[in-house]
Amino acid sequence: MRIFIYAFRNIWxxxxxxxxxxxxxxxxxxxxSILLLVEHxxxxxxxxxxxxxxxxxxxxxxxxxxxxxxxIFMRELHTIDPSIExxxxxxxxxxSDFQERYPGLTSIVESKDDNILPGKVFVQIKSDRQVKSLPAIYDEINTIVEKNQSILLYNDQDSLHKSLVDYQSQYESVARLVNIFEMISRGAFAILSLVIFSATAMIYSSIGNMVFYSREEVNIIGLVGGSKYYLYTPFILQSIIYILVALAVSSALFFTTLQTLSLSILA
Known part of the structure; x- marks a missing residue:
């Protein structure tokens, strides 16, 4: 109990x-907390x-x-990851789908003897995945697609047509989007690590300053036979009190901010 009293006395x-x-x-x-929210x-x-x-x-x-x-192509895609459909x-x-969606444009894509729309394979990641795992999955999809180019339709001469039917154009667009989110996540994690390091350094520095401020009292306690446990435990408790109070205040501030933003968005 005396140690707790000494810790609170150091604070005041x-x-x-x-x-x-x-x-x-x-x-x-x-x-x-904001950075954790951004990463999540x-x-x-x-x-x-x-x-x-x-x-x-x-x-x-x-x-x-x-x-x-x-x-074989579809089976290889299935084996990459259970989340792939x-x-x-x-x-x-x-x-048929095009006729239902765009009845006025049907004459452009059909003729008496031929249907110019190609068959296709949809590849989609259905379940939620961590951002760090997505680039690897898309890279594996791309590897399998490139290996099976002999069955794919593309047009190297017409850039507009190529952008519509060439898989590589789609893949590059998706990969850029995934990379942007990945960079945001990594940036938030790096800043969060720096923030945690700063908080640790701040606690260490403040306790060190307090020990220096109370050095005469600490020396006297040591001279009369006080143990190291009694000398330094109050300062450790002091740092714990700082952390608990800071967490309580910042949590209240964080949830109040979230609630205010939610009400502003819904208004």
Missing amino acids: RNPFLSFSTLLVLVLVTFFA TTDVLIGRVSERLSLSVYLKKEIVQESGQLQ VQYQSSETAL
């Missing part, structure tokens, strides 16, 4: 140092975005669902 002994330490710790823990939100967003992004691999006209090459769409189904 130098109110300016205690207040400045608490203020800095509150700000540090508050920004750490980034992971959630990349999962949601990935669920909505599908890579369309367009097939040559002679490739049908029963084709052995197509079956692979679906085949025939050219007839593609034309």
